[in-house]
Structures are given as structure tokens and as C-alpha cells.
Amino acid sequence: MDDLITREYETVSGIAGPLLFLERARTASMGEMVEILLPSGETRRGQVIELSEQHAIIQVLEETTGLGIAGTRVRLTESAAMMDLSPDLLGRRFNGVGLPIDGLPPIIPEARMEIIGRPLNPVARDKPAHFIQTGISTIDGLNTLVRGQKLPIFSGAGLPAKELAAQILRQANVREDLPSPPSPFKGEAKVGASAFAIVFAAMGVTFREASYFLQEFERGGVMEHTVVFLNLADDPTIERLLTPRYALTTAEYFAFTQGRHVLVILTDMAAYCEALRQIATAREEIPGRRGYPGYMYSDLASIYERAGRIRGKAGSITQLPILTMPDDDITHPIPDLTGYITEGQIVLSRELHRKGIFPPIDVLPSLSRLMNLGIGPGKTREDHRAVADQLYALYAQGRDVRRLAAIVGEEGLTDSDRRLLKLAQDFEQEFVNQGEQDRDIDGTLDLGWKFLRYLPKDRLTRVKPELIEKHYGANG
Amino acid sequence: MSGTIIKISGPTVVAREMAQTRMFNRVAVGRIGLLGEVIRVRRDEATIQVYEDTTGLALGDEVSDAGEPLLVELGPGLLGSIFDGVQRPLDVLAAEHGDWIARGLKLPALPRDRQWVFTPLVRPGTQVAGGACVGAIQETEKIQHRVLVPPGVSGTVLEIRGGTFTVTETIAVLDDDRPLAMLQRWPVRTPRPVAERLPPVVPFITGQRVFDMLFPVASGGTVIVPGGFGTGKTVVEQTLAKYAQADIIIYIGCGERGNEMTEVLADFPHLKDPTTGLPLMQRTVLVINTSNMPVAARETSIYTGITLAEYYRDMGYSVALMADSTSRWAEATREISARLEEMPGEEGYPTYLATKLAEFYERGGCVRCLGQADRQGSVTIVSAISPPGGDFSEPVTQSSMQVAGALWALDSDLAHRRHFPAINWKRSFSLYAAPLDPWFRAQVAPDWPQLRIDLAALLQKEEELQEIVQLVGIDALQDQERIALEVSRLVREEYLRQNAFSQIDAACPLEKQYWILKALLLFLHYCRERLKQGWAIEQLLGSPFRAELERMKETPPRDCVQQARAMIEKMGQEVGK
Known part of the structure; x- marks a missing residue:
């Protein structure tokens, strides 16, 4: 019966890829964290992911290189993976599994939470309702970001997703009752002292990319409001599976215990999915599409769904995940499953990027599902929905005409088609291509009207006559 | 009856000393009693799918067998409720246990303390059989809840009383001292019997031009709505839940977004039923299992929903069931199947996927109810499907298409242009159009x-x-x-x-x-x-x-x-x- 109190085992029977097999580990429990003690005295960490009478399967967070069967001991910690929490986390930097890497001592926790997190009761959720002005026309005007939303950026290799995310961070402003301060997150910090926080989780990105973000935080003066989790490309792959969970547990603490508006940046979700596939393959699971496990949807949902607001609580979590679409393919399982979970997506286009347009946001496949909750009278402007719908419709038609013109030539076009062609062209060059400029929502919508005026009033069938009357002007 | 855990893998658990159990029996797993269901029996070993997160379970933990399958509670008080996939009331859960869903919680679906005014409709001495209506309760302003003799039960009413009762109190006694209460239970996976299935001849009026005019669906029909992400499946489902003409709406949020459900929860109480003008929530039951809630409960949510739909159908109502989305249910099936190490079929789905889908869709329909010759009811199924990459050639869409009577195909190109509902009129079809023509000719216009x-x-x-x-x-x-x-x-x-x-x-x-x-x-x-x-x-x-x-x-x-x-x-x- 001493089995019941055994907490240390020397029964390692096999190691395969990132997995370690431990025989007769009767006292282990699912999800429990373990310490793996090497004969050299070195310690690695692992997590129990399957239990059977033959063995417990442990996923080793660090590499299994140098790990042997002989002399290796496994110690159970009697605890699932936990994150220590305190307001002192702000301004700190951690590795992918929540250990400090900035040379400072560990924080003194005020609370500890399991990083898995429990599902939020749908009834307890509050409806997102606040417009976040990002200063980017294609987002604010056409794919509005709302507080509590999860809106990923679908990027491709070499496309400027991080520059876009950094610009959003710099400019993002949460319009509430306050007049909009010029510099957003900083502005809010001034108003409410500590109304916001940024949680940044890097998974499998290069040092160059991560340091770009860190510099941006410094540059924006928001470093003391930021918690950073770094699992870089050369860090252990399996740790990556836990990194977003440490980050989101931290975000939940700041949002729902500390009452802050938290913006979470997760990059790169594609690297996370690769790690997930790696573990699944090692476990000899039946692979789903392109070798990714069949439960990837549920797994991703357990990350993305940790965004939103709770009734009666002040804070919120807004997620801005970044993912690289393999081969720019939006039907690849990673962007595909993400799109089914998130509340829309911002899609970057290689074609626009090649034309030198920044940010190269392709508005047609982009979408914000929560847009209607954040716009309209009292939030943005009464003409917002109509302008967005009409611009979408006309730009889509303009792109059709462009394809047509490539075949039949511009001479073969009717007058109205020529207008549409020009509209598509100028829309990309002016509305989309705004560079580093910070446009407020009025500026964005007014600019939108400029393009609507390319067509006679009676072609604007998605705009109500009274709005046309008000905004179209005399020339038409 | 109880056994002990010998294996844990994700949401599945294997327990030994379970020789007495039967397939699909309900079990409580581990110290905190996680809810589970037996999905395989081999010698004395039972494989169990657990409806809650299995973190913390250990070998040797106890599994206790309830000796009966997973049941749905039926009775007055369902309308306006919000349940999770295994019918726990989410609003009560939030009020009693906080914002995050804890594990191992057991709550009755119907409140036990609520009083209802019961009016008997038969006298003592009446012979009754399954489906017979013995009395009624005004459940909402519009819906009269009929208390039916459970299918399979028959006899003579010895005693029946009018008055105010809770759902568990005895309202009637049949011969052999068999008591009857308002609260009844029904196995979630078993279709409720009907007297006769009828051909659908009345349209399910959606108030959406592209559907009613081009691709009409019959009341009691089945329509599938496949579309890639962002094409507006959920908006279609929600619009129908709001504006379609039906007595009862069962809305199943199966593996979808939490914030979307919040919109439903926030909007529905303020919206009005288009036919009665009463608050929309009075005709609605929500079954919500968002994507971050446990996978196995997602699998059950569809069955919980359809059983509720059948129950109101049996009272003679027209019920519309919105399933958003069936793909998430199919994926849950795939995940469980993979854990059982079953030989996979196409795209990893189990080979019985098509059969299970067909069984589900066949629970819809227009029927003559059990127990009374002139009582008719219907269940219309509107099933959203999320094909990977928007590619309709995948197994869930294809298997559904073989059974469904209509296809409303959503199109990403139209959605990109913000043309909603983004119904591709070239791909969509309805087999109900011709059978419904006589109705439209007579009720709207001959042409x-x-x-x-x-x-x-x-x-x-x-x-x-x-x-x-x-x-x-x-x-x-x-x-x-x-x-x-x-x-x-x-x-x-x-x-x-x-x-x-x-x-x-x-x-x-x-x-x-x-x-x-x-x-x-x-x-x-x-x-x-x-x-x-x-x-x-x-x-x-x-x-x-x-x-x-x-x-x-x-x-x-x-x-x-x-x-x-x-x-x-x-x-x-x-x-x-």
C-alpha cells in the first residue's frame, strides 16, 4: 500500500520524441506536472497526458536530448500547471512556461491559478459593445474591432503582420465617454492610471521578431503595462503548447480580478499548431487533415475563447492572434479552424504588399463579426454601416471590372465600369494605403465618402437617401 | 455498482469491474463525480466518455454506474431555459457557482420548487395509453403545456387532481398504483414514438425572400446550410430563430462562439415573436455548448435538443430546431471514435458517420401524434454545417446532403461582397418546392x-x-x-x-x-x-x-x-x- 504515498518513480521504460513512458506510476493524475531528474542532477519539466495500467505518458516540455532510461527519476508535483499571479507581473518577462527570464526574482504571488482555465459560462458573458479605434481605416471603417473580441491577423511569410500589430498597439484607442486622447493606450493610462494591460506571448518566432515587439513596447512607453512570455524558435517546442495558456491565465487575472482592459497578442499561432501536430504524431494518433490532430479545433477554441467580458466586471480581454498561413492558403487547417472560432479575421494580401501598400489588408476576405456591436450613432457614426457595406460592394465590383478589363481592355468598358475601375484603384492607394498615419473614425468615414462620390447617387443603393443627402454633397 | 479506472486518455476513461453495466449507461467518474456515459463494453471493462475535463483523475479512482441511460428531463418550465449539452441549467449554474463552469456539479434541469397550475382534462375511470393528454398547464402566455401519458404506459386513471403542484408531485394515479407527475424523463438517444409520419405539405415560413420564394422548406422538413467561415451561417440560424413562424424554437449552439451566444441571450428577451407579439424567449429553449466547453457534451447537445423538440411536437406543436453547427457534433464523434481506436473512414470520421447523421435528421418530420387521432406536430431541422476550407465535398456535407430535403449553400464570394444571406442560387436546391406549390397557390397567389x-x-x-x-x-x-x-x-x-x-x-x-x-x-x-x-x-x-x-x-x-x-x-x- 505504500504505493499510495509514492511520489517518485524510477520506472522510465521508454522515450520517444517528446514523450516519456513511466511504468506503474499508480499515483499520477491527469494533467499533473512532473519533474524529471537526470543522473547529472539536471531537472526538466513534464506533464502527464495519458494514464493506463501499463504506463503514464509524460510530455517533456524541454527537449528529450540526453535523456536516458537508466538513473532517470520522475517526481510528481501533485499539481497541475499553475501560474503565480500578482500586479507585479507587469513589466516582467517570462519564458514559455512562466519562469522569469529578465534576471529578476520570481514574483510573490497574490493568487495562483491553473493555466488550463475553466470554460466561462456563456450566461456570465457580457455582450461586447465598445469600439476600439485602431487608427487604421480598413479596420476601423470596414472591420471594426470591439473590446472583448478575438480578431486574428492572417498573414503570409514575409508579410508585415508584426508591423501592423505594432501600429495597432501604438494607436489603439478605446473610445468610451472620454474624449479621444491622441495616444491611445498611453492616453488611457493617463486617465485611469492603470486601465489597460498588454499580454504578449511569442511562440516559435525568431529573436528578431520578438525584439521588434519589445522595442515597440519601449517606444510606445507601455513596457510597464506589459507582461511578456517568450518561447522563441530555438526554445523547446513542447513548451509552446503551454505558453498561450500561461499568457491567457495572466490576462484573465488582470481583466477580471484587476479590472483592466487587456490586449493579448499571440504570435505565431501556426507555430503553436505545429507543436500540437508534433505531439499528436508522437502519440501515434490518427491524423486529421494535413496531419493535424482531429481535436485541433477544440484545442484552439480553448485558447481563442478565453476572450471577452464578464457581466458585472470592469475588465475585458481582447485577443489579437497572429498566424502565418502556410503558402498563403486560407483553406489550410490552421487559418481555417481559426476562422471558425474567432470573431472574424484581418487578411493580409501579398498582391497589395507587392504594390507597396501598407498595411496590405485585403478587405474582401477580412471580416469583423462583432462590428455591428461597436458602431453606429453614439459609438462611431450613423452612416458607418452603410458606408462600409457600400464600399465593400463597390470595391468588389471594381475588382471584377479589373479582371474584365484585363481581358477586353479598358476601351471595352462602359462609363460606369470605368468609374468602378478607378474606384478600386484609388481605394487601394488611398484608403488602404495609409502607412504610418493615424486616422480617427471621422477621417476614415469621410475618406470613404470620397470614393462613394465616384458614382452617381442612384448607384448607392445600400445607403439610405437621408444619409446620401447629408454626406454626399452637392456634386453628383 | 461501481468499478475502478484503469486508463485515462483525454475525455475517455476505461474502468474495470463493470461487467454489470450496459451500453450508454450514465456513470459518475472519480471523486468529484464527473458525468460520463458508457460507450463500449468488453468483458468487465467499460469505456466511458466523460462530459467534463478529466484533469486530476487518477488510476484507481471510482466509477459508479447509475444503472440507467442519460435522460432528458421533460415538463413545464423548459421554455425560456438555457441548458448546456447535458441539460444543466446554465443560468442557475452561474447564479449558484459563479462565472466559470466548475466540474462535477449536478443540477436538475427543471426547478423543483416552482409551482404550476394543473388542469385535468380526463376523469377518473378513463382508459389512457401512451401519448394521451391527461391535463394541461399554461406554461407561457401562448403555449399550453399538455401533460401526456409517457409512451409505453397505459391503464385506467384511478385518481386525478387539479390544483397547484411542483413538477415532481403526483397529479394522477393509474391502476396498479402507478403515479404520474408532470416531470418525465426520456433517454436522450432514443427517438420518441409517433402514431404515423405524414408527408410535409405546409411551408416553414422564414420571412426570408431567397428561402421562401426560391428554396422553400416544409414544416417538418430538413434543410442543411453549409458554408465556410464568415459566410453567415450563424446569422441565418439566428434570423430564423427570430423571425420564422413556429410555435417553439429549440436553438442548439453546438461548439460555437461564446460571444455569439451572449448576443442571443441579450437580444432574445427583448425581441418579439412575429406571430404572437410575445417575448421571443417564451417560445425558445437554448442548448448551448460552446467550443471551449467539453467535447463529449457537445456530442450530446444535439440529442438533448432534438428530444426536447420531439416532446413539444408530441403535444401537437410545430417546432423548429436550429443546430449550429452539425459539423462540430460530427467532429466530436470523430474525436471520441479516435480515442476508441476505431478504424477511421473518410477524413478520419468514423465509418458510421452517415448512419448517425441520417438517424438524427430522421428525427425531424411531420407526424400524427401518439395518443390522439387529430393531433399533429412537426419538427423542422435547420442544420448549419462548417465544411473545412469551405469545400462541400467533405463527408459531413455530403452525408447530410443525401438525407436533407433542401440545401441552402452559402457562398464566400457573395459574403465578401456583403451580399447576405449569401445564398448561392446556382448550388442550392429544395425538394419541397413542388409539394408546397398547392399551399402557396391557395394561400398567397395562384401564380x-x-x-x-x-x-x-x-x-x-x-x-x-x-x-x-x-x-x-x-x-x-x-x-x-x-x-x-x-x-x-x-x-x-x-x-x-x-x-x-x-x-x-x-x-x-x-x-x-x-x-x-x-x-x-x-x-x-x-x-x-x-x-x-x-x-x-x-x-x-x-x-x-x-x-x-x-x-x-x-x-x-x-x-x-x-x-x-x-x-x-x-x-x-x-x-x-
């Missing part, structure tokens, strides 16, 4: 079917003309063809497109649907005649008729019908019928 044919023909014509334009430019078309193209565009913009968020246009009554389309099609005739008389195309495009047509859908129904009629008359006068 309703003809309008549908003309509309489809015009859209087809546009398709052909577009191909020519793509090849050689618009100049190659003659004026008669160009005008067809222009009117077709008008039809797409002003008829097929419908704004789910507009106060007036969100729901369009059949009469309005009919008259707008009639006016549009007559406008085409008018233009053609005018062209023959030598008018120029530009003249026609600038015509006040066209401007009027463009504003019609945003005109309140009664005015709109008047306008359309006046306009049709005027056009007729100008060019001759």
Missing part, C-alpha cells in the same frame, strides 16, 4: 410557382450573359440582353439580398415577397416593350419605376404591397399587358 420559375430563369439567363461579357465585353450584347442583365442585378440587390439587421427588412411577409417580385419581373417586361418602342437603355435605367423598386424592401409591408400593385397597373397601362 406563385410561376414567379419562382421566372425568377430562376432570369438568374440563369444572367449567368449565361455574364459569361459572354467576360469574354467579349458588354458591347457584344444587344439592348434586350443588356436590360435583362440590369434587371437581374436589380433582383439580386433588391430582392435576394435582405438585411437581417434592418427593422423593416429583417422579416418579409409572404405577400410582400410576392408583390415585390411580381413588380420586378413586370419591370423587365416593361423595359423590353419600351426598347421595342425605341426607348434608350439609359432612359429606362433612370426611370422612376426603378427608383421605386429600389426602395420597396425597406417599405412597411402594407404600403409596399399597395405601391407594387399601383406600379404594376401603371406599367401595364403604359405598355399593355
Whole structure:
């Protein structure tokens, strides 16, 4: 019966890829964290992911290189993976599994939470309702970001997703009752002292990319409001599976215990999915599409769904995940499953990027599902929905005409088609291509009207006559 | 009866000493009693799917067998409720246990302390059998909840009392001292029996032009709505839940977004039922298992929902079941199957996927209810499907298509243009159109079917003309063809497109649907005649008729019908019928 109190085992029977097999580990429990003690005295960490009478399967967070069967001991910690929490986390930097890497001592926790997190009761959720002005026309005007939303950026290799995310961070402003301060997150910090926080989780990105973000935080003066989790490309792959969970547990603490508006940046979700596939393959699971496990949807949902607001609580979590679409393919399982979970997506286009347009946001496949909750009278402007719908419709038609013109030539076009062609062209060059400029929502919508005026009033069938009357002007 | 855990893998657990158990028995797993269901029995080992997160379970933990399958609670108080996939009331859960869903919580689906006024409808001495109505309760202002003798039970009523009771109190006693309460239980995976299945002949009126006019679905029919992400599946489901004509709506949020459910929860109490004017929540039951809630409960949510639907059907109501989305259910099936190490079929789905889907869809239908000859009820199923990459050739879409009577195919190209509902009229179909024609002819207008044919023909014509334009430019078309193209565009913009968020246009009554389309099609005739008389195309495009047509859908129904009629008359006068 001493089995019941055994907490240390020397029964390692096999190691395969990132997995370690431990025989007769009767006292282990699912999800429990373990310490793996090497004969050299070195310690690695692992997590129990399957239990059977033959063995417990442990996923080793660090590499299994140098790990042997002989002399290796496994110690159970009697605890699932936990994150220590305190307001002192702000301004700190951690590795992918929540250990400090900035040379400072560990924080003194005020609370500890399991990083898995429990599902939020749908009834307890509050409806997102606040417009976040990002200063980017294609987002604010056409794919509005709302507080509590999860809106990923679908990027491709070499496309400027991080520059876009950094610009959003710099400019993002949460319009509430306050007049909009010029510099957003900083502005809010001034108003409410500590109304916001940024949680940044890097998974499998290069040092160059991560340091770009860190510099941006410094540059924006928001470093003391930021918690950073770094699992870089050369860090252990399996740790990556836990990194977003440490980050989101931290975000939940700041949002729902500390009452802050938290913006979470997760990059790169594609690297996370690769790690997930790696573990699944090692476990000899039946692979789903392109070798990714069949439960990837549920797994991703357990990350993305940790965004939103709770009734009666002040804070919120807004997620801005970044993912690289393999081969720019939006039907690849990673962007595909993400799109089914998130509340829309911002899609970057290689074609626009090649034309030198920044940010190269392709508005047609982009979408914000929560847009209607954040716009309209009292939030943005009464003409917002109509302008967005009409611009979408006309730009889509303009792109059709462009394809047509490539075949039949511009001479073969009717007058109205020529207008549409020009509209598509100028829309990309002016509305989309705004560079580093910070446009407020009025500026964005007014600019939108400029393009609507390319067509006679009676072609604007998605705009109500009274709005046309008000905004179209005399020339038409 | 209890066993011990010998294996844990994700949401599945294997327990030993379970020789006495039966397939699909309900079990409690581990110290905190996680809810589970037996899905495989081999010798004395039972494999269990657990409806809650298994973190913290250990080998040797106890599994106790309830000796009965997972049951759904049925009775008054269901309407207006919000349940999770295994019918725990989420609002009570939040009130009692906080914002995050803890594990191992057991809560009755129906409140035990609530009192209901029961009115008996039979006298002592009456012979009753399964499905017979013994009494009624006014559950909401509109819905009279009929207390039925459970299927399979029959006998003589010895005693029956009117008055105020809770759901568990005895309201009647049958011979052999068998008590009857309002609360009944039914196994979640077993279809409720009916007297007879009937062919569907009445439409399920959605208030959406593209559906009612082009691809109508019968009350008791099954329609699938596949579409890639962002094509508007959820908006279609929610619009139907809001505006479709049905006595009862069962809305299943299966593996979808939490924030979307919040919108439903926030909006429905303030919206009004289009037919009764009462708060929408009074006709609605929500079954919500969002994507981050446990996978196995997602699998059950569909069955919980359809059992609730059948229960109200058996009382003689028309029920519409919105399943958003069936793909998430299928994926849950796949995940469980993989854990059982079953040989996978196409794309990793179990080989019995098609059978399970067909069984589910077949629980819809129009029926003569058990127990009373003239009582009819129906369950209409609207099933959203999320094909990976928007590719309809995948197994869930294909298997569903074989069973469903109608397909509303969503299209990402239309969605990108913000044309909603983004229904691709080339791909969609409805097998109910012809059987429903007599109803439309009698109830709306004799030429309703003809309008549908003309509309489809015009859209087809546009398709052909577009191909020519793509090849050689618009100049190659003659004026008669160009005008067809222009009117077709008008039809797409002003008829097929419908704004789910507009106060007036969100729901369009059949009469309005009919008259707008009639006016549009007559406008085409008018233009053609005018062209023959030598008018120029530009003249026609600038015509006040066209401007009027463009504003019609945003005109309140009664005015709109008047306008359309006046306009049709005027056009007729100008060019001759």
C-alpha cells in the first residue's frame, strides 16, 4: 500500500520524441506536472497526458536530448500547471512556461491559478459593445474591432503582420465617454492610471521578431503595462503548447480580478499548431487533415475563447492572434479552424504588399463579426454601416471590372465600369494605403465618402437617401 | 455498482469491474463525480466518455454506474431555459457557482420548487395509453403545456387532481398504483414514438425572400446550410430563430462562439415573436455548448435538443430546431471514435458517420401524434454545417446532403461582397418546392410557382450573359440582353439580398415577397416593350419605376404591397399587358 504515498518513480521504460513512458506510476493524475531528474542532477519539466495500467505518458516540455532510461527519476508535483499571479507581473518577462527570464526574482504571488482555465459560462458573458479605434481605416471603417473580441491577423511569410500589430498597439484607442486622447493606450493610462494591460506571448518566432515587439513596447512607453512570455524558435517546442495558456491565465487575472482592459497578442499561432501536430504524431494518433490532430479545433477554441467580458466586471480581454498561413492558403487547417472560432479575421494580401501598400489588408476576405456591436450613432457614426457595406460592394465590383478589363481592355468598358475601375484603384492607394498615419473614425468615414462620390447617387443603393443627402454633397 | 479506472486518455476513461453495466449507461467518474456515459463494453471493462475535463483523475479512482441511460428531463418550465449539452441549467449554474463552469456539479434541469397550475382534462375511470393528454398547464402566455401519458404506459386513471403542484408531485394515479407527475424523463438517444409520419405539405415560413420564394422548406422538413467561415451561417440560424413562424424554437449552439451566444441571450428577451407579439424567449429553449466547453457534451447537445423538440411536437406543436453547427457534433464523434481506436473512414470520421447523421435528421418530420387521432406536430431541422476550407465535398456535407430535403449553400464570394444571406442560387436546391406549390397557390397567389420559375430563369439567363461579357465585353450584347442583365442585378440587390439587421427588412411577409417580385419581373417586361418602342437603355435605367423598386424592401409591408400593385397597373397601362 505504500504505493499510495509514492511520489517518485524510477520506472522510465521508454522515450520517444517528446514523450516519456513511466511504468506503474499508480499515483499520477491527469494533467499533473512532473519533474524529471537526470543522473547529472539536471531537472526538466513534464506533464502527464495519458494514464493506463501499463504506463503514464509524460510530455517533456524541454527537449528529450540526453535523456536516458537508466538513473532517470520522475517526481510528481501533485499539481497541475499553475501560474503565480500578482500586479507585479507587469513589466516582467517570462519564458514559455512562466519562469522569469529578465534576471529578476520570481514574483510573490497574490493568487495562483491553473493555466488550463475553466470554460466561462456563456450566461456570465457580457455582450461586447465598445469600439476600439485602431487608427487604421480598413479596420476601423470596414472591420471594426470591439473590446472583448478575438480578431486574428492572417498573414503570409514575409508579410508585415508584426508591423501592423505594432501600429495597432501604438494607436489603439478605446473610445468610451472620454474624449479621444491622441495616444491611445498611453492616453488611457493617463486617465485611469492603470486601465489597460498588454499580454504578449511569442511562440516559435525568431529573436528578431520578438525584439521588434519589445522595442515597440519601449517606444510606445507601455513596457510597464506589459507582461511578456517568450518561447522563441530555438526554445523547446513542447513548451509552446503551454505558453498561450500561461499568457491567457495572466490576462484573465488582470481583466477580471484587476479590472483592466487587456490586449493579448499571440504570435505565431501556426507555430503553436505545429507543436500540437508534433505531439499528436508522437502519440501515434490518427491524423486529421494535413496531419493535424482531429481535436485541433477544440484545442484552439480553448485558447481563442478565453476572450471577452464578464457581466458585472470592469475588465475585458481582447485577443489579437497572429498566424502565418502556410503558402498563403486560407483553406489550410490552421487559418481555417481559426476562422471558425474567432470573431472574424484581418487578411493580409501579398498582391497589395507587392504594390507597396501598407498595411496590405485585403478587405474582401477580412471580416469583423462583432462590428455591428461597436458602431453606429453614439459609438462611431450613423452612416458607418452603410458606408462600409457600400464600399465593400463597390470595391468588389471594381475588382471584377479589373479582371474584365484585363481581358477586353479598358476601351471595352462602359462609363460606369470605368468609374468602378478607378474606384478600386484609388481605394487601394488611398484608403488602404495609409502607412504610418493615424486616422480617427471621422477621417476614415469621410475618406470613404470620397470614393462613394465616384458614382452617381442612384448607384448607392445600400445607403439610405437621408444619409446620401447629408454626406454626399452637392456634386453628383 | 461501481468499478475502478484503469486508463485515462483525454475525455475517455476505461474502468474495470463493470461487467454489470450496459451500453450508454450514465456513470459518475472519480471523486468529484464527473458525468460520463458508457460507450463500449468488453468483458468487465467499460469505456466511458466523460462530459467534463478529466484533469486530476487518477488510476484507481471510482466509477459508479447509475444503472440507467442519460435522460432528458421533460415538463413545464423548459421554455425560456438555457441548458448546456447535458441539460444543466446554465443560468442557475452561474447564479449558484459563479462565472466559470466548475466540474462535477449536478443540477436538475427543471426547478423543483416552482409551482404550476394543473388542469385535468380526463376523469377518473378513463382508459389512457401512451401519448394521451391527461391535463394541461399554461406554461407561457401562448403555449399550453399538455401533460401526456409517457409512451409505453397505459391503464385506467384511478385518481386525478387539479390544483397547484411542483413538477415532481403526483397529479394522477393509474391502476396498479402507478403515479404520474408532470416531470418525465426520456433517454436522450432514443427517438420518441409517433402514431404515423405524414408527408410535409405546409411551408416553414422564414420571412426570408431567397428561402421562401426560391428554396422553400416544409414544416417538418430538413434543410442543411453549409458554408465556410464568415459566410453567415450563424446569422441565418439566428434570423430564423427570430423571425420564422413556429410555435417553439429549440436553438442548439453546438461548439460555437461564446460571444455569439451572449448576443442571443441579450437580444432574445427583448425581441418579439412575429406571430404572437410575445417575448421571443417564451417560445425558445437554448442548448448551448460552446467550443471551449467539453467535447463529449457537445456530442450530446444535439440529442438533448432534438428530444426536447420531439416532446413539444408530441403535444401537437410545430417546432423548429436550429443546430449550429452539425459539423462540430460530427467532429466530436470523430474525436471520441479516435480515442476508441476505431478504424477511421473518410477524413478520419468514423465509418458510421452517415448512419448517425441520417438517424438524427430522421428525427425531424411531420407526424400524427401518439395518443390522439387529430393531433399533429412537426419538427423542422435547420442544420448549419462548417465544411473545412469551405469545400462541400467533405463527408459531413455530403452525408447530410443525401438525407436533407433542401440545401441552402452559402457562398464566400457573395459574403465578401456583403451580399447576405449569401445564398448561392446556382448550388442550392429544395425538394419541397413542388409539394408546397398547392399551399402557396391557395394561400398567397395562384401564380406563385410561376414567379419562382421566372425568377430562376432570369438568374440563369444572367449567368449565361455574364459569361459572354467576360469574354467579349458588354458591347457584344444587344439592348434586350443588356436590360435583362440590369434587371437581374436589380433582383439580386433588391430582392435576394435582405438585411437581417434592418427593422423593416429583417422579416418579409409572404405577400410582400410576392408583390415585390411580381413588380420586378413586370419591370423587365416593361423595359423590353419600351426598347421595342425605341426607348434608350439609359432612359429606362433612370426611370422612376426603378427608383421605386429600389426602395420597396425597406417599405412597411402594407404600403409596399399597395405601391407594387399601383406600379404594376401603371406599367401595364403604359405598355399593355
